[in-house]
Amino acid sequence: MDNVSSVIEFTLSGFDEILDYKLTFFCLTLLCYCVIIMVNVVVVVTIAMDRNLYEPMYIFICNLCINGLFGTAGFYPKFLLDLLSHHWGISYTGCLLQGLVIYTSVCSDICFLAVMAYDRLMAICRPLEHSSVMTRQRVAQLVCFSWLAPLGLLSASTIFTSRLKLCGSNIKKLYCANWMVAKLSCAATNWVTSTTPGNVIAYVIILFYIFLGVFIFCSYVQLTRCCFKSLANRGKFMKTCVPHLLALFNISIASLFDAMYMRYGSSDFPQSFQNLLALEIIIGPPLFNPLIYGLTLSQIRNQVLHKYLQNK
Template identity: 50%
Template sequence: MDNSSVITMFTLSGLHGITNYRVTLFVLTLLCYCVIWLVNVTIIVTIILDKTIHEPMYIFLCNLCINGLYGTTGFYPKFLIDLLSTFHVISYSGCLLQGFVLHSSACADFSILVLMAYDRYVAICQPLVYHSVMTTQRVCVFIFFAWLIPLYLVFMGSITTARSRLCGSHIPKIYCINFLVGKLACTPSIANVIIPAFNYTFYFLHVMFIAWSYMYLIRKCLISSENRSKFMQTCLPHLICLIIVVVSLLFDLLYMRFGSQTLSQNVKNFMAMEFLLVPPIINPLIYGFKLTQIRNRIIQFLSGKRI
């Protein structure tokens, strides 16, 4: 019988050696997770309840916050359990599910950020046709595909990983991802190379599109003080969020493939957690403080006034 027939559990090695301070880590992690829920739910509820800001930019922002909650839910509950446990294991199906959630959330981030970049491009560069281009029906279609495409692409990668025959059960990380499960395959699979390569290329093009749109926007804004004001008010938060997401993911992806194994386990864990910690907290805070309408609605709600 092949070894794949008896592998039902994976071991996670990232939390070895934390016995003396695992309670402290648990409290800090739980606090971070609560903050993530607080700031994202605040933005989501504010946008849903206030009909005056039911505009494309805010609808995309609402979906970005929902995706932040979706991605972190795939990591933090299991991580919190592991912090209080002496055995760090995950079931085969749980590993594939966690990998699917984390991958699809990261991809959906880029899809939604592309929509936000396109929305700002039309608003600033083609303001006269903005409302005819960004109609309610078209925005709904954009959002539908922004979720469908990442889920479909990652699902295909997960199916390919699930069909691989495995000859190992050790994951050298604090969570599961398809790349590491695929490395346990007894024989290399062409599909395990082609599908991730396609996905990486597809979302690299997303980043290139956003970069091109912002170079065009910056050039356009330099000749108009009104456009400069629009850019600083609505585009700058989006640009900061994009940089945070890209840098956070690159840290982990580049280290996972090319990084030195001499780094301490704590540094490895921080790099692995960065895209699950920094963007979900910083993104809604940036928009909450920078976008005047969001900030005013939150202040009104906290002061007891009706939205």
């Protein structure tokens, strides 16, 4: 068991920068979390209660919003409690679990956007084949893929990370991430030879999401070509694909910020700037995805307004 860490608790030193503004951050965070829960639940309930929305695209949107609730549950409750506390620590197991939940949610977002791109490709470029291809069984398979593939990959990464012997317990962030824990490894300076299985999983994850990114890009290139050939297709593209592109832009910016944090988070950048980079991936997609689809897709928007006015 020499290769297993003896660290039982981590210190989240990202809180050092916000000590003087804890109450303000608590109020803003609580408000943000309540808004995230509200907008995601509204979209999920609206789709679940309207049988006219039992179509592949809306089922994927519903799961995208559920995924947003799943990811934020791994961060906001703990963060709010920390803001009321004088001790900013997290247990070893809790740290690994938090990183697993947050990053599984982020990766699932990308998977759902990929399968939504595939659905739009079939619906617009091959409309006659869409119903025969996107059957209930196929939709269920794609939903399971979007949930289970990220969970499996990130779980494997977490298992390998848990086997590292650590020589530190200070995480310079507001929440945990596997790569931050790996940086505390006693063999971090000899990473390639000491944690080869972990590296293999990391490269598999990177290649997997590069493949999904290329697939999404190629799908929208083909969609754009189809839309130039038909005015009707152009209308479908504007109504249903533009929200997907906005959501894709949203998750891309959040992932870019997180990548910047991974690259520059341990340098001499101010801790406040590092916290901003870290929070973008927690705030952006879960908050703006349901707003994007709720406001831009008329079927969802009309149902929400109808139910709201009816209740009034």
